[in-house]
Amino acid sequence: MARYFRSSNLASRIFDRQLISPLPGATVNTIRQFYENLVPSYTIYDIDCPDYSFRKFTDDGKYLVAFSRNHQDLIVYRPIWFTYSCNEECETHELPPKAKKFDSFFKQLYSIPLASSNEYICKDFFLYMECHRFGLFATSTAQSNESTATEGAIHGVPLIEKITFHLVRLEDGVILDEKAFCNDFINLAHSIGAYMYEDLLCIVSLRYQTIHILQIRDSGNLVEVRNIGAFCREDDELFLHSHIQVYANLSTVTLLDFMYLRLGLHFLGVHYCTH
Template sequence: MFKTNNVTSRIFERQIRTPAPGTSVHSARRFYENLVPSFTIYDVECPDHSFFKFTDDGQYFVCFSRNRQDLIVYRPTWLSFSCKGEDCDNNQELPPQVKRFESFFTQLYVKPLASCNELICKDFFLYMESNQFGIFATSTAQIQDARGTDGAILGVPSFEKITIHLFRLEDGFKLDEKVFHNDCVNLTHNMGAFLYDDLLAVVSLRYQTIHILQIRDSGNLVDVRAIGAYCREDDELFINSSSQLAGNRGDLVDNGTNHDQPNSNNSFLSGIKQRLLSFIFREIWSEETDQTQRVQCLKKKFYFHFQDYVDLVILKASRNTDQLPAFFAVYNMETTEIVAFYQNAADELYLLFERFCDHFHATSINSMYMNFISSHSNNIHALEQLKSMKNKATSISQFVKKMLSSLPLNCQSMSPSPYFDQSLFRFDEKV
């Protein structure tokens, strides 16, 4: 294939040659082979902000004030200086203004984001490219020994207030917000939230609930569903009406002597936990065809571990699961069924992760360039690195746990930048 380090030659070659069908974007990205960062400017005069990240389309640079109260957004001005000659890196002296932050970025606005008793979660930011909406979060101080309330699990810290903010990044106009009171959401590196198209999922650790919100084009955050205690929209209505009917019948029979019985709501496991137990039971049931063997298998694999399954809590998998038993459940929120259930040491799940890694991070259907994220399932160089790590591992089971510890993948944690495209460049992810 024709290739040269001269940009002019590549532009001329693009004019006279037509790329193969479906490869025009790949051909355009190959121009980055000629535009490689090769010079570093030190001691740049920067404002005293906490710099966070660029949006994937490169239009906005998101920063926060040092006191974690204000949102500050810049727009990059991109290439501002050039030099003439072959050895520019060593011989050319750049003008003094090149060491000023303002030479490369233009401040669009400064907007107050957090209230007086809240702070910005500086590791949390999601970007909706289709509408250029930014999603931020603020929270009050963490309460470590929070009292257990109805529906809350013990041992999970609490925040008096967690607020999800929806901003229009073009002008910094606040569109809507969603507030969680006396709750806990893991906002570090977007662990407790996931954005897919116009749907935002927020995981409440304290109440073991997955809140599904829809972001409308008008800029409104609309509650769609809460998956946890109930799985369908009418589950709560059905259970409450059934409990009320049962209570009325009890009053007729014993004239109120049944009032000391516990609330029927507390006698049920959560809806999603019941779905999980049902799935595990059916999987074990279908393993054996002989009735006697089936009963023995259920005793050994299901009933013996029943309380362990009941005690499971929804968490974001992290590296500390290397030494702990952890499980991954795949849930279909339309049919309210558990589709699959794996342990964090399952070879079957690892093989799926190795072969179909791209299916483990759902990307927006509107962002075509997200298809260029290199992984070991779509890039031979990444696959070679993975196999090299696997061959060097002293324990295959520990290697599997280490690889699966990244699941589920954090939302918008992978960059589609051409400089991370392993079809163009070879690099070490550790550095």
């Protein structure tokens, strides 16, 4: 069996990229192999950096997501990439003063207010689609451990007055749609309470033990597809209600038949005894 040996030469890798197609699902990993040939060898300290809370890069490296310190605004940057380079050891060269500025490496695309006055952005929550068109962010009010008894809610689970999911177009920062959950509890830390697969979004409500499945349309709308909780299918509640109604009617008919039978036997002079 022939075995393929991957070359570490950059020119050879570019040549192989033109001739060899990557395996299905391995395109991103194949592209990332080129970073092995670009090794940073110099670190710049004391960068003039904005006072923001930086969250993460998207996996394609096009967007850097950050939040304001008061957790009210969303700020998105685009890397400018290679601005300064040298062929020899960089420690022997003096970089220009501009190289120590954050703006020399990143360009701010937009800054938009995402949370209201009594809400805060969850800095640990950020999901995006594989096409990198839309990003999902979450805002919420303060958590309360004194939850009131509500029908269908689990006792002892904390309460958040309002949780809002915002669907943002990453290219220009337009908020396309929002989905709010009131008096509920969803674990937003590290995006545990939500999962995105292709165009489907699943949100887990711990307080009501319900999975909300939504679809992200190409237009940027969040459309509710199904809720899995006390009922799994859309017609489960109707099915159970109809059967309960049938049994109730049967019980009523049986009781009436017994009363009419006993009354008729009484008029006929027949003694009917029940034990």
